[in-house]
Amino acid sequence: MKVPDTNQNVDVLVIFGITGDLAHKMTIPALYRLEQSGYLHCPVVGVALEPWSRDRLVGEFKASLGNDGQSVDQDVLESLASKVSYVHGDFSDADTYLRLKDLISKYKNPLYYLEIPPPLFARVIQELSSVGLASKGKFLIEKPFGTDLGSAKALNGTLHEIITEEQILRIDHFLGKEPVLDISYLRFANEIIEPLLSREHVDSIQVTMAEDFGVEDRGSFYDKVGAVRDVVQNHLLQVLCLMTMEIPIAGNYGAIWDKKTDILKAVTPMDPKTTIFGQYEGYLDVPGVAPLSKTETYVATQVYIENWRWHGVPVFIRTGKALSVRSTELRVVFKRAPHLHYVSDLGGLPPNEMILRIDPDPSLRLQLASKGAVGTRGRSVSLDLPFEEELGKLPLPYERLIHNALIGDYSLFIREDSVEESWRIVQSLLDPDKSIIGYKKGSFGPSDANALCKGHLGWQRPWL
Ligand code: BG6
Numbered sequence: 001m002k003v004p005d006t007n008q009n010v011d012v013l014v015i016f017g018i019t020g021d022l023a024h025k026m027t028i029p030a031l032y033r034l035e036q037s038g039y040l041h042c043p044v045v046g047v048a049l050e051p052w053s054r055d056r057l058v059g060e061f062k063a064s065l066g067n068d069g070q071s072v073d074q075d076v077l078e079s080l081a082s083k084v085s086y087v088h089g090d091f092s093d094a095d096t097y098l099r100l101k102d103l104i105s106k107y108k109n110p111l112y113y114l115e116i117p118p119p120l121f122a123r124v125i126q127e128l129s130s131v132g133l134a135s136k137g138k139f140l141i142e143k144p145f146g147t148d149l150g151s152a153k154a155l156n157g158t159l160h161e162i163i164t165e166e167q168i169l170r171i172d173h174f175l176g177k178e179p180v181l182d183i184s185y186l187r188f189a190n191e192i193i194e195p196l197l198s199r200e201h202v203d204s205i206q207v208t209m210a211e212d213f214g215v216e217d218r219g220s221f222y223d224k225v226g227a228v229r230d231v232v233q234n235h236l237l238q239v240l241c242l243m244t245m246e247i248p249i250a251g252n253y254g255a256i257w258d259k260k261t262d263i264l265k266a267v268t269p270m271d272p273k274t275t276i277f278g279q280y281e282g283y284l285d286v287p288g289v290a291p292l293s294k295t296e297t298y299v300a301t302q303v304y305i306e307n308w309r310w311h312g313v314p315v316f317i318r319t320g321k322a323l324s325v326r327s328t329e330l331r332v333v334f335k336r337a338p339h340l341h342y343v344s345d346l347g348g349l350p351p352n353e354m355i356l357r358i359d360p361d362p363s364l365r366l367q368l369a370s371k372g373a374v375g376t377r378g379r380s381v382s383l384d385l386p387f388e389e390e391l392g393k394l395p396l397p398y399e400r401l402i403h404n405a406l407i408g409d410y411s412l413f414i415r416e417d418s419v420e421e422s423w424r425i426v427q428s429l430l431d432p433d434k435s436i437i438g439y440k441k442g443s444f445g446p447s448d449a450n451a452l453c454k455g456h457l458g459w460q461r462p463w464l
Helices: 021-036 054-064 074-081 094-104 118-130 149-160 178-188 226-244 253-266 387-391 397-407 416-429 447-453
Strands: 012-016 044-048 084-088 110-114 138-141 168-170 202-210 276-280 298-303 315-320 327-334 353-359 363-371 378-386 437-439
Touching (some): 021 074, 021 397, 054 074, 054 084, 110 118, 118 149, 149 416, 178 226, 178 353, 178 387, 202 226, 226 253, 226 298, 298 416, 298 447, 315 447, 378 387
Parallel strands (some): 012 044, 012 110, 110 138, 202 315
Antiparallel strands (some): 202 327, 276 298, 298 315, 327 353, 353 363
């Protein structure tokens, strides 16, 4: 990770919702890792409703660690705990913000991290503004940012009445994943890859995010959301952006954001006629799910990118819960080489593919054809690069994102126009009355999704 730039360093990190589930699972382990690497230079102030003492909060920090099987270094934990303080109070009570002000008014460059339900974003920022704390800070905001195009625009409008766009850092944790970050490097640092990524050579692109677990204890959240809002509008479109955008004209974050918005603007709207929605059997029994819910736990769809580079190349996107495997991958399927005299016998080999596995075990695979040992028949061979083996232990996504926000590197956050373009792309899939096909847990989703790829290489089982 980057070495901190002390000129831009945040001098206090304020986390709204520090007692919540996201903090427990992601933020606290990320803070611990930042402390361990010597990157956490500022105090951390938690704000939440629970009437906890500071010691109780520190106890919660301990409980959040070690769940990944890694041992917890007590010295690191103590040094992290020494930076933590806690303000408890209702987010709609002005007194909460006055007490926070007593604690942090001396700092010049606060970072406010809003890990709270989206309906509270504007309220919290407004209250911070009322006590004079908003204008000098940056705001890290968790997804979901809006629930459709209209609400995303309205939320942007409301926030812009209080703070500027430059103060808002919208989080998508996929953008902190190492293999996702690696997409730009693989493309723009490799002359043998980038020139091949266009309609001249690419037949189609497959984006798969398969999860082998269901909605579990998140029924009441998920049932209002569904797969399109939960992961397609954000994670999967962001990954697609990185794989298909043009090279930014400069290394600064504004230049990167411009190219991401450009590519999203070229993506055709998803169409219910070329979309399959599925729901796993048993979903309706999940606590918090409505009895006749039509929320999709699976979706497969397709888009085109209407620009010079990608015209005519379909992008197939699918995701589902309770499937047979857990795997997130981007698969670029190349056109077939012509079968001429010298290599006439390709023996029905699959086309070349470049597969970037994001989860689990981030890795890259190039699928090639070579001559078999006997005769002239070909065989399919693969060149594999497991990132962790090559690059060592990788930072956690939240560790990287919080670190970047702390040092003033905003390239991994999402600008207003990208969010709105993503909602435009998925908007027509948000109809609550869509038809849903049931599928068995542990299957690969509704088989009707296979027809989407007609004329191209069918859906491939994820590379495991
Ligand atoms: C979250 C979704 O944003 O991403 C979850 O709300 C999903 O439903 C999760 O399971 C996947 O993220 P990861 O990093 O665990 O693959």
